[in-house]
Amino acid sequence: MRLAAAVISSCLWAATALAQSPDPAADARTAADRLTRAGEMLSSAKSARNRVKALSETVHAYEDGLQAMREGLRRAAIREQTLSRELQSREDEVAQFLGVLMGIGDTPAPVLLLHPSGPVGTARSAMILADVAPALDARAQDLRDTLEEVSVLRALQQSAASKLQEGLDGAQKARTALSQAIADRTDLPRRFTEDPVRTALLIASTETLEGFASGLSQIAVDEAPGSLPGIAGRKGDLPLPVQGSILRRAGEEDAAGIVRPGIVMAARPRALVTTPAAATVRYRGPLLDYGNVIILEPQTGILLVLAGLDVVYGETGQVLPGGSPVGLMGGAGAGDDVVQTGTGTETGARRTETLYIELREDNAPVDPLEWFRTDKDD
Template identity: 60%
Template sequence: MMLRAALLGLVLAGPALAQDNPATAARNASAQLEEATLQLQGAQTARDRVKALTETVRAFEAGLGAMRDGLRRAARREGELTQALKAREGEVAELLGVLQTIETSAPPVLMLHPSGPLGSARSAMILAEVTPGLNARARVLRNDLQEVQTLRLLQQNAAQTLETGLAGVQQARSDLSKAIADRTDLPRRFTHDPVRTAILISSTETLDGFASGLSEISDGEIAESNASVMSQKGSLPLPVQGVVLRRFGQADAAGVKRDGVVVAARPRALVSSPTAATIRYRGPLLDLGNVMILEPQSDTLFVLSGLSEVYGEPGQVIPAGTPIGLMGGQIPEIGAILSLSGEASGTDRSETLYIEVREGNRPVDPETWFRTKNNG
């Protein structure tokens, strides 16, 4: 029976699969979500609740992203093994037939060899040399099968982990929105005048026109600022975790070219200020939806559109990393997340953030400012 198991292992083991371990990745993701839950509990009493809740939301987003990736890799690995087994079904059946014949043969017959005793001895020596290797391959197969069982169990238990994580991040986002609304400690460069803002919006038809008239939306003078972020140019993080879909001046499906980049992000993803900046405007604008306009330094504007919710007030000076809003969309149902198998297709990044950078009221390529590689 040991020989039969060894030979069966030789047939089924096949080529080595991916070296990464999706089971470990899924467990690590689960641990991340558990840690984020603990962070959420601690954030309720934190002195700086905005900072604590921001870190908590990011921890939940990272954990949920890692869980999606781990489940995707687990499903892919299981599929590869299943496909390999199916491809070898005929070979396995033939081998089992031969083994069955050998096992039912009378012991004296097994001891005989057409070449006589010398042939029998040589066959025994060959078998003695081959058997350890066959056993090793059988162990590899056994380990792979055990891993598949582990992966299936992880996928079965993932629903509860995801449900807890999704509820946690939803609560953290809600708490963060309230904490930002209650914040009163940020300095201001100007006081926003909503009447003048409404007049400016109604009298302009383009982003160029609105940006050039931003100085008109304040109640009084706008304080001068000597802030400079030139040393960070080219290394700023994207405001949202995502991947660039369309680059500066690149035409979309309708042939329209825009003076910014489009970043694909997950639903309800947190959007943060990439650097310290003044909020020059926030709210609906033209056909751009909710817009956030940040001024990191004099004569430079970061225009972000496509947000569902926006945080903060015009005139406030915010530190780098401050939450400024959330992407729109609906969080996928747990079943949809669990079904994300195969290669990452990006279909889970259904929301888009448009980023435009203006220097001296003229658009420039945002990729001269932002680090756009490996931001997924």
């Protein structure tokens, strides 16, 4: 009877755990479908009228699919490891259970119907066996289900590794095609022409971002009057320039004790950075200790500074539509994208790159989070 109670309790626990746990295998398959659709988008982008927009959407589709695939594989690895450890920790119980089943199976049927104490004992034994048998059957089914799930998860991880690599290759092709499409683009309006000599003098004579921003109007030649429609009505609802998470907020110290008025976002290697709204490119290139920088002007008096990019798109003086690519984050080689299933805690492509975002109104810094929508951060 104790064995029957233990078996029933174990079965109820397993059923509850399975009911509360999502299906990581289904999530990984859904992510694989998203990567397949991204590949279809890449093929169709070749004939798109606006190739830059189509390829930007394709890169984002790949980024979404790869993120979902990594997360699905991470959860599948955790689930597989959990089930394997559970089976290992219950080896004695499983051996005992198998021994009971083998003992019942090897005993001749007439002997099972007899009891040393006579008919009453035989009847009681039959009643006990009738209670235990369903529990034993349920336990056997539970073991079969667990072993089958482990097998499915292992096979899924092996097959998904090739799909992940295929997605990484597709994303790289999309980024390369996007860079070429941007280089070939000639239809963007220009508000002014940059004077390279004045730009060099401005960079050499300033030591702060504030000083550089205050002199940006000096580098513009033949600037067209007027302003873009502006973003005042979209305050608090602008999309973030890159997919990632907020690493440091405005006014927080970094590891070196430096405090900046902007925010720092952690992003994955080679992540696409886009302008959250239509804007004029006021400057692009290396600046002070910020690395590669692009300064955008969505409306007169407001500047958006994006620093830390590896590749910068656009030309100074151009007017970019909202959602246009302005650069790519840096990052190492394909080793960062390896799926590590041994520990189940990491699947590669960590957010190792950082993008600094500063927003200035009338050349005074304000908290960028007042302008951006952050409720959907990864």
